[in-house]
Amino acid sequence: MRPEVDEVKKPKQSALEVAVLVSVGRHPVTGRARRADQDARGVELALTLDEARVTLLHAGALDEQSEGALRGYLGMGLPALTLIEQPQGADVLDALAGTLGDARPQLVIAGERAEQGEGSGMLPYLLAERLGWPLVGGLAAVEKVEDGVATLLQALPRGQRRRLQVRLPAIVTVDAAASAARQSAFGPARRGAIETEAAAMTWDEAMPEWKVSPARKRPKRLKIVKATSARERFKAAAAKAEGGGGQVLTDATPEQGAEAIFKLLKEEGVLR
Amino acid sequence: MSEIIRRDPRKEWIARNRLHPDHLSVLAELGEGTAATEWMGPNGVIRRNPHAVGFVGPNGVKRIDRSGAQQGGHAAPGAAAQAKESRRQVTIDEPAFLVAVVPDLPGGRLSSHDRDLLGLARQLADADGERPGAVLAVVFAGQEREGGAELEAVGLGDAGVDRLIALDGDAFDGYAPEARLAALSAVEDAFAPRHWLLPDSKLGGADLGRRLAARLRERPATSVWQIEPDETAALGWRCTGRGAAGTSDIQRALPRVVLALAECAEPVAETRHAAQALALAQPLPPLLARIEDLGPVAVDPAGVALSEAEFILSAGNGVKDWEGFHHAAEVLGATEGASRVAVDDGFMPRDRQVGATGTWVTARVYLAVGISGAIQHLQGIQSCDKVVAINLDPGCDMIKRADLAVIGDAASILAALVEKVQRQREEKRDAA
Ligand SMILES: Cc1cc2nc3c(=O)[nH]c(=O)nc-3n(C[C@H](O)[C@H](O)[C@H](O)COP(=O)(O)OP(=O)(O)OC[C@H]3O[C@@H](n4cnc5c(N)ncnc54)[C@H](O)[C@@H]3O)c2cc1C
Numbered sequence: 038m039r040p041e042v043d044e045v046k047k048p049k050q051s052a053l054e055v056a057v058l059v060s061v062g063r064h065p066v067t068g069r070a071r072r073a074d075q076d077a078r079g080v081e082l083a084l085t086l087d088e089a090r091v092t093l094l095h096a097g098a099l100d101e102q103s104e105g106a107l108r109g110y111l112g113m114g115l116p117a118l119t120l121i122e123q124p125q126g127a128d129v130l131d132a133l134a135g136t137l138g139d140a141r142p143q144l145v146i147a148g149e150r151a152e153q154g155e156g157s158g159m160l161p162y163l164l165a166e167r168l169g170w171p172l173v174g175g176l177a178a179v180e181k182v183e184d185g186v187a188t189l190l191q192a193l194p195r196g197q198r199r200r201l202q203v204r205l206p207a208i209v210t211v212d213a214a215a216s217a218a219r220q221s222a223f224g225p226a227r228r229g230a231i232e233t234e235a236a237a238m239t240w241d242e243a244m245p246e247w248k249v250s251p252a253r254k255r256p257k258r259l260k261i262v263k264a265t266s267a268r269e270r271f272k273a274a275a276a277k278a279e280g281g282g283g284q285v286l287t288d289a290t291p292e293q294g295a296e297a298i299f300k301l302l303k304e305e306g307v308l309r
Numbered sequence: 310m311s312e313i314i315r316r317d318p319r320k321e322w323i324a325r326n327r328l329h330p331d332h333l334s335v336l337a338e339l340g341e342g343t344a345a346t347e348w349m350g351p352n353g354v355i356r357r358n359p360h361a362v363g364f365v366g367p368n369g370v371k372r373i374d375r376s377g378a379q380q381g382g383h384a385a386p387g388a389a390a391q392a393k394e395s396r397r398q399v400t401i402d403e404p405a406f407l408v409a410v411v412p413d414l415p416g417g418r419l420s421s422h423d424r425d426l427l428g429l430a431r432q433l434a435d436a437d438g439e440r441p442g443a444v445l446a447v448v449f450a451g452q453e454r455e456g457g458a459e460l461e462a463v464g465l466g467d468a469g470v471d472r473l474i475a476l477d478g479d480a481f482d483g484y485a486p487e488a489r490l491a492a493l494s495a496v497e498d499a500f501a502p503r504h505w506l507l508p509d510s511k512l513g514g515a516d517l518g519r520r521l522a523a524r525l526r527e528r529p530a531t532s533v534w535q536i537e538p539d540e541t542a543a544l545g546w547r548c549t550g551r552g553a554a555g556t557s558d559i560q561r562a563l564p565r566v567v568l569a570l571a572e573c574a575e576p577v578a579e580t581r582h583a584a585q586a587l588a589l590a591q592p593l594p595p596l597l598a599r600i601e602d603l604g605p606v607a608v609d610p611a612g613v614a615l616s617e618a619e620f621i622l623s624a625g626n627g628v629k630d631w632e633g634f635h636h637a638a639e640v641l642g643a644t645e646g647a648s649r650v651a652v653d654d655g656f657m658p659r660d661r662q663v664g665a666t667g668t669w670v671t672a673r674v675y676l677a678v679g680i681s682g683a684i685q686h687l688q689g690i691q692s693c694d695k696v697v698a699i700n701l702d703p704g705c706d707m708i709k710r711a712d713l714a715v716i717g718d719a720a721s722i723l724a725a726l727v728e729k730v731q732r733q734r735e736e737k738r739d740a741a
Contacts (some may be wrong), residue, residue: 065556152554157531159519166523171487171599174516190606191484194511196613199484200603207599212511243528248560252551255534258572283696285714287703294715295725298676298697299733301713302641305695306416307620307674308730309607309642 053089053182056142058133058160059118061097061106062152070102072109075148077218079211080113083146084219086179093118094136096129099233111229112221118229121236126244130160132236134167143205144187149174149212155244158210165208173203177214327365336364396581401434401471404443408434409502410470411447411493413513416673419468422508424576426569427469429536430506431577433546434471436538442503443471444582447496449489450477466584469577473584476593483602484512490520491596495589497525503544509533509568522566529566534573536563610644615661618644621672621693623663625686626650627679627700630720634678637723640730646670648680664689679719682707699723 057080062073083091093110097103099120111118121132137145150158165172177192180200187207191199192214203209286294302308323335350356363373408430412423419427427444434442446465465473474496480488496502505521507514509532522529532551539547542562551570552559610618622638623646624631638645647657649664663670665685675693680686682698682705690696690710698711699719708714715722 063553063556065554150554152556154553155531155559156551156553157519157529158515159522159529159531162519162523166520172520173600175512188603191512193605195617195619196608197619198606198608200606201484202601202603204599243561246561249552250558250560252556252558255572283708283710283712283714285703285708285711285716287716289715289717291717291721291725292729294699294717294722295729297713297715298699298722298726299729301695301697302620302674305620305674307643309605 053086053144054140054142055083055086055089055091055144055146056094056137056140057083057091058145058147059093059095059107059110060148060151060153061095061103065152070106072106072218072221073148073152074218075150075210075212077110077113077221078213078215079146079148080110080115081218082176082179082211082215083144084114085216086182089144091115092140092142094121094133095119096121096123096132096136096236098123098125099231104231107231108226108229109221111231112223112226113219114222114225116229118231120231120233122233123236123238126241128239128241130163130167131239133160134164135236136234137164138168141206143185143207144179144182145170145206145208147208147210149210161208161210168206168208170206170208171203172208172210173201174210174212175214176209176211178216179209327369332365395579396467397579399471399580400583401441401443404434404471405437405440406434406442407445407472407500407502408442408504408506409445409447409496409500410506411514411517413508413510414448415513419464420508420510421576422510422571424468425571425573426506426508428576429567429569429574430504431469432536432574433504433506436545444469445472445474445496445500445502445587446470446584447474447476447493449481449492450475466582467577469580469582470584471582472587474587474589476589480596480598483604484600485598485602486516486520487598487600488593488596489517490524492593493517493521494524495591495593499589499591500587503565504563505566507566507568509570515568518566518568525566527566528564529568530559530561530564531568533567533569536573539563607642610638610642613644615644615646615663615668616670618646618670619673620644620676621646621663621670621674622676622678623647623680624651624657624678625680626654627681627719628656630723631656633720633723633727637727640727641676643676644672646675648683648686677707677711678723680707681705682710 059076059080060073062071062076064071080093083089093115095107095118099122107118107120121136123129123132145164147161150156161172173189173191175192176189177198178190180188180190182205185205187203187205189201189203189209191201192212193199286297320335320339323329323331324339326332346361347355347357363371365371410427410430412426413420414423430444434444476492481492507518509515509518518529530548530550533548534551535549536546538545539562544563546563547560548563548567549558549560551557615621620643622641622643624634625648628634628651645657645661646663647661649662649667651657652659652662662668663686665688667689669689671692673694674697675690675695676697678699681702687706687710696711698707698714699722700707700714700716701718703716
């Protein structure tokens, strides 16, 4: 998307105001700052919306590392990013809620969890509670936005999808089920502007009291065999096919067999 | 039966004399192991009688079974009864506090994640033996209707639930986070549980739990996988959870709202609890839902990754009619899988292979057509919920694993199943 296209869109009245909350990610292997994967997917989602005016919002400190990461989002084809300046260790909730409350976008897109810090995924929920907006999590796509109502596609586990309707303004979060983010281009990333804004600041007081360490490998759960005798222990260790409690239909006609299978499928709710 | 042991010297004599015609029946009656093989001697030393060990087999040869399974004919029924009643019944009449748990109950059943969470809740509740707390499960009845299972059959009591609030109503069906949150808030107002535990599972407890935490203005601990007692903490516990997309561990005092990962604790195995029903005194206030669930969207089952698929129709060497098989998969809306033989023979693509060298699947229903159930294949379907087998051979291993097995020709049974499903759909359409 070139900047001119945006210029053409801006005067339109019906433009959908979309704010995307972006954070500084962390590469899982190298640990370097990068654009966060889920947030980038959120930006991608916003860019694919029709007639949307997209603003990027980040609350945090601006330094060399984070600037590189934030420019990664600009490289996706956006002219500017708004940075609400907050020092390291601040609780950004107040700042973001204030800015969003003033700007009143219709749709706020965020990632599910941050790649740094606590990464609890609470921020969108707290924002929704504070602003009193509905929140929909785990989005795969936005199908359409009409008359202040958005039709969304939510990603369920096991590759399933669910269609939802939500009244705007709303907050949505995207995860790995949304389509992958486009490449960040170097030129637009360099040219894009980072507009800093000042905001009130609150410290996160609880966090310094916690002990944070690199993730330990979780112990693998052992199969606990409650056996009183060696035979049972051996049988448990060498068990091939457990069960035996299953129902076996011999000498059934194909119709009867089909009937039984059909019943089970219905009970399990896998047939639509 | 009385505890007094009565001896019958004649029977004992017959039991010693293996040439006596009544020897076997008397042996069975006496339960063989009655002759003490071990006893405490007068000086406190354990004495053994090696001759009393074992039993005489059908050919008159003495056999010793060291597994203990056959020792003592009358010990066995006792052991069986014990196995049945090995769970200790626990009732907590006046709990000192409540630990609220909101299980996901996917498909109306307790998932292993739910069980782990209930185990964690028990840890919290039972920490102080003098003043035990009670585990309160809040379940949404709409959830269990889906699978058709009854709430009693879910086995909440065995999983460690003392008190149960079942919330009924259409409002909770589907994706209804607002209604559920309102209900949980009502529970909070009515019972004020000391802890709230939810599974940190996608779109289940993870979503609801964060909403609840935001509503209660509590800062939750998320992705918790371990808790330990800690005197200095406000609630007496300390927890460890994952942070920063799983790359760090955060140790902190246990907050009120906890979202825990799977395997956060051992599930309850030794006790049985009352699962006594409670009710909310006040009806839930009406709610203007801003999120509307328009129902599931048909996805192309062929596009779903095999490891994620919920319903797999898998073909083996016994499938001859491939057209019919693909048609059946399409009609049933199942994702296709295959055994190695079907893949090697070129009937199915490599990425559809299930098993040790293929994909490990987690389907809710695995329908195996003409698959013998080689160990390499069975490994791949270990975590499947229900296995259905269609096979000609009633003795094969797949039948042993299956919850439902139909013996017969694969092609005709599949055809009958397809016809049945299509007929059912037409009836539904006509009725609508
Ligand atoms: C190192 C190694 C790794 C392997 N990894 C895998 C793996 O990952 N996955 C895998 O699947 N296999 C694997 N195998 C192969 C595995 O050992 C078996 O050979 C294979 O699973 C057998 O496939 P099958 O059950 O389809 O065929 P068969 O064993 O030939 O079974 C066919 C079954 O179909 C039934 N049948 C025949 N005709 C009909 C009919 N008309 N109607 C109904 N039923 C009928 C028969 O009774 C029989 O039970 C591996 C083997 C090795 C050595």
